Amino acid sequence: MHQTVDRPAPAANAKKVDAVTLSVFWNRLLAITEEMGSTLRRTAFSDAVREGDDFSTGLFDAKARLIAQGNFTPGHTGAMPSVVKTMLKLFPPETLKPGDAMLSNDSFIGSGHFPDIFLVTPIFRGQEIIGYCVAIAHHVDVGGYAPGSQEVAGVTSAVQEGLRILPVKVIRQGEFDADILRLICGNVRVPEKLMGDLKAQRNANYVGAQRLLEVHEGYGTDVVEAAVEEILAKSEARMREIIGALPDGTYDFEDWLDDSGPGSPPIRVHVEIRIKGDGMEIDFSGSGDQVQAGINSYINYTRAYATFAAKVLMDALLPQNDGASRPITVMAREGSFFNPVYPAPSGGRAAVQIRIFEATNGALAKVLPHKTMGAHAHWSNPNISGIDDRTGRQFLQYDLIFGGLGALSYKDGCEAMSPVMNCSNIPIEILEANSPVLFRHLGFIADSPGPGTYRGGCAMRKDIEIVNSRALVTLLGDRHARGPYGIHGGKSGGLATTTLIRDGEEIPLQSKESRWLKRGTW
Template identity: 35%
Template sequence: MTKQTNHKNSDELNAVELEIARNRLASIAEEVGTALIRTSYSPNIKDRRDCSAGIYAPDGELLAQAEHIPLHLGLMPTVIRNALAEYGAENLRPGDVLMTNNPYLGGPHLPDICVITPVFRGEELVAVVANIAHHVDVGGMTPGSMAGHSQEIFQEGVRIPTMRLYAEGELQREVLALLMMNIRTADKTRGDLMAQVAANRLGERRLLELLDEWGTDGYARAGRSLISYAERRTRAAIAELPDGAGTFTDYLEHNGVEEEKIPITATVTVDGEELHIDLTETADQVAGAVNCSFAVSEACVAYVIKTLTDPTLPSNAGLMAPITVKTRPGSLVHVQFPGAVAHGNIQTSQRIVDAIYGAFEKFTDGVVPAASSGSMSMVTVGGVDPRDGTYYSYVETYGGGQGAAASGPGASATHTHMTNTRNTPCEVIEREYPLRVDAYEIARGTGGEGRHRGGDALLRRLTLTRGQAAVVAGTSRVTTAPWGLDGGHDGAPARVLRRGADGVEEERASMSHFTLGEGDSVSIQTAGGGGYGSAGN
């Protein structure tokens, strides 16, 4: 039975007050994210901006987010809520700072470390500010900590339980020392971690300034009002969709260890103002590192509902209130310990989106776009630089073709769906690492034909200029292709190549790991987007 609409009550803010509160809190979240980007050490955060930030109520309910990465933003509420419950909010003290990267709490993978700062007014916990950032190394079997062929979490790096990095304002030096001893690029990781702490401190100051204006009760009232407002907006947006149900199955082509056709099945039901998404028919968790946490699945759902209804829907706890997501523990989309997860968000989150879109397409008309490139297409290159004997770790995700839609063509060489990072400039790559960028271009003609063409793919080729390096190249849609819709053609598949210094090229699987020597290169051409509509119409 459909629930009754959550009508506004007399305790809530009026329309003007709501807009002021929404913008005040969002601006604090944005300032936290900006501070993190400007003070971080690694190109992965300061150039690519692989990080996100948000403001939360004392119980972990999301109040406001910065407009960063859909995957991070969708799963952070689960991480924060579970981390606070695991540690115990009653055990927190002013000056404490928590950290965790545990995927079984709802995090994505181990390089994404979440830093959580409780905000106290006197002795009362009144708010939480948190950010998450992708670190270029957290240990594990390969430089960059993104091995696709890992088969258990212990091979992927250091797993951090919810614990204090700062205790009542004092850095826990032994904790930090233990963490850094297990990381190849300790200088970069330490700098980025301290940047996360400093960014949260800025957010804490801004929240306390706000609390001086509004008072604790006023802040709590604003939070309740914003969540209620988001729920009302989301219910209204869902109600605009046609009632109905649809089921669709899409496939991953590689489990990280070997090629395997892995089904991801989504059943979508729209019932008035409510949305139900069932992912329980998805395959069991697999041997390699493409499993993902249940929170990743929830993040995909939050993204899809905004893209198919109203992208201006407020991103707070109210967004998911009228939405039910059902997963099966022990499946690809709800991994259980000790399943490997490094590429769950890189590959699997994108295919979850494709499956949900496909299910919506069964009972809607002109709402769903064609499939995009289908992967975040991550490349890591790491080793010891023989010039100075230090470890380095290049980490980057590559854009691809965006699927076309009824409204127009897809964009080319862009990040789509659950990723929203920038690129690392070629000059930065060549300055920071023993790498030369030999190609960085749009792969013309790779988008699917149609009334509206799919976006073209991206090609990047990197050559190692000295020493030896370990490479992990992880993409998707190599043996499959992004599907077109309404008569539109599929996009061109992706390609992974290893080229020796002698010029001999070797095609590799979508999930590959190999070694480069001086003069050897790796290249990824991502997939093009699917086309929409018959070209003759």
């Protein structure tokens, strides 16, 4: 599936914007998206959003082009353009009114799995739409087969994964549609957290809209539109300049995901990058077929992370917007793991993002040896859930465990950092306060990095004791079978492990396994 974007021709009478104004204007746009993120974080209810920063924000112009994004998660922000364009096909601008907002969590339209809910709000100046705000949050549960809605093993259809919300107008005149909310909240395990996070998304978009209106009032719409055109054009020109300086050719790389659940075969990850002139194609068609398990990567998610990887490896500080993405085309054959056909399940697709980045990184290492890096310690995203003995209510602990980053050509990899997304390690004190668990150990694992002139970052160890009568753990990780690769002579890092300690016995678990646990097990 190809990503095609028409290049807008500059208007003959386009207004010129001086360099100082352009620089100030660009930083105003970034500040808006960051303030949207701060608002979302501070008013959210769930640990995933409030502490883990599993959300993103973006600004679009009146032509539905991405003009700026917050410094958050690439899988979200890279998926936004598809969401906005799809929304506007169903809800044309002329049908929208001040105070409206649209919502969807569809895997194909959005960022690849149902927990990610997008809220798109048109920004009106009088009766004219001047842009769109987008806030996306990973919601800790949207129903389905298992708490957390990210089960991999045993899921054979997206229908099992929870509530699928095709685009709906969820807010009218600034207020949520009570009927739609009743339908959504009646199908999830922790409705109060979902509702709280949805309101936080509305808050973020409200702030973004007010700030963009201030920009239009201060500069005038003519100057704003001219500045946007110039930023997009300069971003595209710079990206084409960088690609054009690379040698033409085809560069490939292959890696593997452990499996799609216990007892299943590994999943082939194969990328072919073709550079010709000032354009780049990133093709995952050589990868394995889609699987009957909740881990497939829909094309919009594949595109988001592959484009992100190429951009940051070529120029990490280049603005991420519609212009910067135009020279890069991402594709995968239909029915493959990286372009599955609905109803392929994809709840655990978060385990795939790092491999999309690392495959792209591995191929580009052949032409960008000083900018690419060794593979990262694979992060883990376990969910622990059950009925809390203390309250009789459902609890759902969403955790993020980040280890070490791969080494660069000039320094060691960092420890305890989120790879390929800007989420955060959630403080263990927060997790203990909100769920019946006790953390017995948190620290780095000595000698775990891949050795070389510069080593990778150390892996992290986290020991968690269940203090409830019973709880279900749903694991979402990888690299239990093949360690993270080294490049340019560097060695691989150590394997990840997950171990259950029950009655003094150590039981190895697989990277995408689910188990019922009892009190006192670790």
